[in-house]
Amino acid sequence: MEEVGQGYLKELISRCMVQLVDKDEFATVTAVVVHDRLHAFAQEEAQEACFVESHDSTDVLAPATVRRLAVQNTTDRHVHLGNALPKLRTIVCDFASGGAAKPSVCIHSTDLGFLHASKFLRVIDIHGLELKKLPDELGSMIHIRYLGLQCGQLERLPSTISKLGERLEFGDGAFRSLQKLRLGLPDLEEWAVSAGSMAALARLTLLRCAKMEMLPEALGGMKELEEVVLYSMPKMVGRIKEDGGQDHHKIKHVPVIQTIW
Structure with missing residues (x-):
């Protein structure tokens, strides 16, 4: 479905109906702009087709x-x-x-x-x-x-x-006042945390997140983090080992690390 959408988008660019702004390293179109008149026309057509509705109001x-x-x-x-x-x-x-x-x-x-x-x-x-x-x-x-x-x-x-x-994401600046976080998400595979999130976090508890593939890189920048507790997460215990653990560098500054089976 994404490939089909990219095909349509590139066709619109080739016809100068939208203007290319940026591509990623795989030549996938990531940003375009639309002329005001064309935007108004497209919006009107979409509303007539019951595809999109636009409201200029907070209500x-x-x-x-x-x-x-x-x-x-x-x-x-x-x-x-x-x-x-x-x-x-x-x-x-x-x-x-x-x-x-x-x-x-x-x-x-x-x-x-x-x-x-x-x-x-x-x-x-x-x-x-x-x-x-x-x-x-x-x-x-x-x-x-x-x-x-x-x-x-x-x-x-x-x-x-x-x-x-399966996926949880905290954007830049999220949870600035959060001091304690406890996650018990057995189906969670990916936890993405942007730099600047949870700056005040002091205690992190992960409970039976057995499918989690890795710890967020941003944990390494959380200077207030004092304790990390892992419950029933043998795979993650292996990843945080001091000798060769892929995630050890993310929590090596944390004074207290507990692993509970």
């Missing part, structure tokens, strides 16, 4: 049949989604960061309460939304395969997060 009245919801806001860090979205598969929020946004604006987990009706969610990617906590319903969404969080004010994760899927 999003998304139809109950929507499957993918992308929310962007360059001036504030809040959004109100009042109606249930039972068919939602993907939600992507990209909000203002830095000085452009109002730092006092902050929403709480009740403002994401609509998620409890989205039983088939597979992707949640939230960037810049000033959340204090996440809904407890998050862990009951058994279809989730990707959870990306870049929310600087987020203070804790719900205990139900232990039911989530």
Whole structure:
């Protein structure tokens, strides 16, 4: 599917309908720009075909049949989604960061309460939304395969997060105030942590994350980290050994490392 999409995108570039901005080392198109007039035309055609709907408001009245919801806001860090979205598969929020946004604006987990009706969610990617906590319903969404969080004010994760899927990602600046993190994710394979995340983390506990392939590289830069505890993770114990362990350099600065079987 991705190859087909790349083919269409390259065809549009060859016809000068979109302008190429960047490619990766494999010649895959990673960024393009669209002229304002063409963007307006494409948006109108997509809406007439019931393929895309566009709303210029923080009060999003998304139809109950929507499957993918992308929310962007360059001036504030809040959004109100009042109606249930039972068919939602993907939600992507990209909000203002830095000085452009109002730092006092902050929403709480009740403002994401609509998620409890989205039983088939597979992707949640939230960037810049000033959340204090996440809904407890998050862990009951058994279809989730990707959870990306870049929310600087987020203070804790719900205990139900232990039911989530294969990949977990913490974006740059996420969990700045978090001091203790306990993850018990038996299906988790990849845990990606950006530099600058969890700067205040002092204690990390990983409980039976047997499928986790490696520790995040960013752990090596967490100067406040005082203790790492691994429960029933024999593969990871081998990776952190001082003599030849692939992940030893990531936690060699940590004063206390416990492995419990």
